[in-house]
Amino acid sequence: MIPERCLTTTPMTGLARRMLQLWHRQPADWPQLADGLAALRQATRRSWPVCNALVSAQCNPVRLASASAGIDPASLAKRPCQLCLDRLPKQQKAIEYRQDWLILCNPAPLFDPHFTIASKSHQPQRISPALDTMLALTRDLDGAYTVFYNGPKCGASLPDHLHLQAAPIGALPCERELASRICGNDGNSARRWIDWVRDDPVRVGLTPHCYRPGVILVGENSDAICQGVALVMTLLNKINPVEPESMMNLLITYTEDRWIVWIFPRQAHRPSCYGSGPNHFLISPGSVDVAGLLIVPRPTDFDRLTPKVIGDIYEQVLFSNQQYAHLRSLLVEHE
Ligand SMILES: [Zn+2]
Numbered sequence: 470m471i472p473e474r475c476l477t478t479t480p481m482t483g484l485a486r487r488m489l490q491l492w493h494r495q496p497a498d499w500p501q502l503a504d505g506l507a508a509l510r511q512a513t514r515r516s517w518p519v520c521n522a523l524v525s526a527q528c529n530p531v532r533l534a535s536a537s538a539g540i541d542p543a544s545l546a547k548r549p550c551q552l553c554l555d556r557l558p559k560q561q562k563a564i565e566y567r568q569d570w571l572i573l574c575n576p577a578p579l580f581d582p583h584f585t586i587a588s589k590s591h592q593p594q595r596i597s598p599a600l601d602t603m604l605a606l607t608r609d610l611d612g613a614y615t616v617f618y619n620g621p622k623c624g625a626s627l628p629d630h631l632h633l634q635a636a637p638i639g640a641l642p643c644e645r646e647l648a649s650r651i652c653g654n655d656g657n658s659a660r661r662w663i664d665w666v667r668d669d670p671v672r673v674g675l676t677p678h679c680y681r682p683g684v685i686l687v688g689e690n691s692d693a694i695c696q697g698v699a700l701v702m703t704l705l706n707k708i709n710p711v712e713p714e715s716m717m718n719l720l721i722t723y724t725e726d727r728w729i730v731w732i733f734p735r736q737a738h739r740p741s742c743y744g745s746g747p748n749h750f751l752i753s754p755g756s757v758d759v760a761g762l763l764i765v766p767r768p769t770d771f772d773r774l775t776p777k778v779i780g781d782i783y784e785q786v787l788f789s790n791q792q793y794a795h796l797r798s799l800l801v802e803h804e
Pocket residue numbers: 550551552553554590591592629630
């Protein structure tokens with residue numbers, strides 16, 4: 470049973486509008502979100518050309534806690550779950566979504582607005598129980614938001630409680646990159662930029678490895694998208710077997726009656742330069758980072774960032790050229 474204080478009225482029509490109303494109302498009642506928003510508005514930003522694409526960075530000290538969070542079982546056992554309903558701050562309101570989920574304002578926002586969509590039940594971070602909701606939510610939001618998922622070892626700072634996040638459409642560099650490649654002057658650039666390797670039941674393509682290598686799925690049928698994602702996950706596990714699920718970040722948007730899914734396969738949770746020492750970088754890449762917006766909590770790290778450091782981070786956490794070529798061959802060969 471959900472305490473009444475946590476719920477607003479939730480008819481499915483106009484969900485995006487209701488979320489925006491919640492976002493605008495909450496800072497007045499909830500100082501933590503007001504502080505997070507103030508920090509976001511003061512955040513420094515810079516962009517660099519890296520790996521043939523423009524990568525942006527946001528220096529946001531509010532993200533220090535999530536970037537430095539230990540996700541090993543001992544660390545998780547020591548801290549109370551921040552997403553369980555009975556532990557939410559009393560000022561935090563929620564919109565109930567499809568009986569099993571709560572849409573919450575993210576108190577350490579990277580975007581304005583930025584939402585966390587948390588499962589009502591305390592269950593581990595896994596894509597299989599979340600994918601259907603991601604597809605439904607992006608459609609129910611009329612394409613106004615991109616919904617993303619961090620794997621339990623790929624940037625999720627709360628891997629013991631299933632959750633998603635939502636950012637305004639177009640806020641992530643990977644989306645703008647796709648649009649600019651498709652809409653560029655050269656009519657063939659999109660065809661060359663995306664190496665389409667499968668066409669049934671959904672189109673599956675790969676971006677060039679020299680960018681941030683990612684798999685793109687496009688389709689109009691949610692069951693077919695689920696099958697396509699499941700196939701990619703199975704193949705990823707053949708290349709880099711990891712429990713409890715293949716390492717990846719996944720983002721979904723919905724436009725013109727079809728879904729676009731980005732999957733960024735991962736080979737590492739954090740880069741070798743990760744750490745809190747003066748020569749380290751406290752950067753713990755998740756979906757937002759691999760999509761092209763690097764989140765940097767410490768100003769000293771932000772000042773030391775170079776295209777070389779950024780390129781090294783991507784190279785270490787994303788698939789290698791060899792792994793990516795292997796994935797391509799498996800995708801082509803799979804019956
Ligand atoms: Zn929980």
